[in-house]
Amino acid sequence: MFHLPSRSGPVPVLVRLGHLGLLLFIGSTCIPVLASRAGMAAPAHRPARKTKSPPASVPSARTTTARTMAAPTSHPPRPAPKAEELAVQGERRPLNFEKEQHRPAAAVYLSPDELITRNVHTVSDLGKVAPGLQIQSSTGGSNTNFRLRGVGLMDFTGNNTPMVMTYVDGVAFPSTVMTGAQFFDLDGISVTPGPQGWDYGQTSVGGNVSIRTADPTSSFHAGFDEEIASYWHDRTALYVSGPLARGLTFRLAGMTQQGGGYTFSRYNGSTLGNADMGALRAKLFWDPDENTHVGLTGRWSQDNSQNVGDYIVGLESPAYASLFVVGRDVNRTGWGASQTWANFIGLPGKDVKPFRDNTAWGVDLNMSRVIGPVRISSLSAYNALYRHEYMDWDSTNLGLQETYQNDNTSTFTQQVGIAASRPARLDWGAGLYYNRNITNENFNYDYIDMPGRGYIGQTRYIQTMNTLNAYAHASYRVTGRFGIDFGITHESDSRRLEDLTSGNWYFNPPRNTMTRFPTSGLLSTQFAGGVTLHYQLQQNWLGYVSVKRGFQPGGFTANSTVSATQLKPYKAPTLWAFELGSKFETGDHRYRLNADFFYYLFKDQVFQGFYVDPSKGYLVLYQNAPDSHMWGIETQFEAHPIPHLTLSQRFAYMRAYFDVMQTVNQTATTAQFARTNIWSPIYQSANGQDQGTPKVTLNGMADYAIPLSKRYDLDIEADYSYSDPYKPTGAYAPDQTQIPAYFIANAGITFRPRSHRWYVSAYSSNIANRHYDITRATGIVEYFAVPAPPRFCGARFGMSW
8 A cells, every 4th residue: 555655744934934033134245244244245136237138127027137048057158150140249139039030940039027027927827928839737747748739648657758858947847746836036938849869968858948046146136026817826936036246156046936826615615726836946156267167056846736636527427427527616615535535645634625745956056167169068967856746637526537646756867068169160069968767757647436346556667767858059250141050969768667567456345456667668779850040131130041960769558557568669760840039129129020831751750649459448558650740930019019018929830730640539449339348449540630720820019108207117918818729648548637718818908217227017828817737638437638828917015235
């Protein structure tokens, strides 16, 4: 049997707030005094100050400070050609991300101001601001799955390498649960689609999400942001930063979040889904001279939030109608388990609310040294996750389908690189990347009250992954306008699935069918790379074309394994990506239009399918689609047509099809079983079938700053996002799993002085109170959905010194 680990319990909210308050007090009182005595204080709003990174800014869509999103690498980004440098120096632009306009790649760059203004507090919120990016919560839990330009995998267990990799300060995080509480004190986020892996890190076929946190500053600064909103939502974030000694700087930042639960019990009206999390981050930079840098970062987070309740969309058969409550009020839910299951895993009672008890911590060391014409760098990181989650999928107070997941994951990363240190006609870099990931996972499923089952299912295993990536890249400026970028990587990934034990526990009479399966192994090794040609048509107009080949390691299903067939690994998928793009500015840099067209050829695309077992029926199995393709168009538009007005619009249109694929015809197979009492698969062709990705996704924003006086401004902001219908698990899935189209509008108003020392704002998200879903999935006999937040009204205020 399995029991909950002995833990000291969640950190009390008041204790966390007390720690953060003490940190704020130190930053706001003692440090400014010491700084002024040392003659080191600098006003936070002076653009001329030189710091490692600017302090947290006042949220406003009308950003005036140009920020640069560097690639997540252990060395500074490669300098742009001199011809491009001349195009951006000496000019004051009203638009952000000036240098990125001269990088030949389609990417979405998000400033700290936009992240705050548009309520991007978690990884899942990125889908509201990055077109073509879908992020689904894994059945209401903390694990999330990315799909970018239609490339991704709905992986419930999270034991496979994601096709869209997340980086925090250059460190790869294969598990998105580790990054859930790190969305505070940020310096920006970039979303880069397409194959990656020859500039840094490890390969990915779908793209990268790079999160960059704020660095220490060379002068003392401190600040805080407080947000309160509907459903007792409360979020506090603060930081303090400055020098400790000559060449030694630090930054401490913290965040705490509570409340916000918007689903309620249909039985007693109690709330489900309240947040209860806290996080801390510390950075220490040592720069003894202009050629040497040493950076040490430590992070910790504790998430004791409740999981959001779901609702039932439909049933496979009306025979189960007496057990489930279908539809009705989508914000009314239910939870509860069988007492047998509660005792089995060690819950204090069968009516405990679905919860999280996730602890994540990590440390990384980043070092670089310039020796003449080269820069040598090293990035070492260790991160650990202790995850304990209880999820109720049946939305009732019965033990029909509950899940308890116990997950201990550790990952070690080491990257070393060498690159050119000076701007030159030929820029180059090379490096080695190594990652070792160990996951010890245990799943327990409650089917005690499910007719025809009456047991507890259990799957546990240990998986070890070792990845080694050797990469090199070069950029050559052929002429003042024309350049070539080239990159190549060779990645070797080996993984072992060990001690996989799975089966059922019965209690009347007591017995079990637990089976230990033999160790399974998989080795994936291939080359990937790309070539990009770019031409500066005019001073503010860049055109480019690229051809890239991406590679992703294979993996295992490892979900409710009851047959040796489920241990068959899926093949390593590969993708050929062709892209044509343009980046254009005009009107004295007041208008910007970026556009690109892409075409993907996907070999062995991974999807969640079914294996029909002769004795057990349908079993989940990740499979490969031999051939498929995708294509699409993306645009990003930003304008400042009149003083104080900012308009922006992001748009994506795409189509994705299977070219060669077979799937199990569940309707025909089930009908055959009803006639013959024999499970035997009947296949159907999916050639030419749409993959179920949203055809159109778009979001936009308008901001107008009203000068009230010489000292104060009033910002009025409105934004929206839209998505066409789509199916998270693919078009072949039942219609009940399709997420309907949705349109969400938000608005806010901010009052602040022009010194940017403080601000007060009010906002409303999902103004029209539209219903839409975070995700939809298939249960044992039911289809369920996790509702997205309804209308929230709130206020923010903050100060910085």
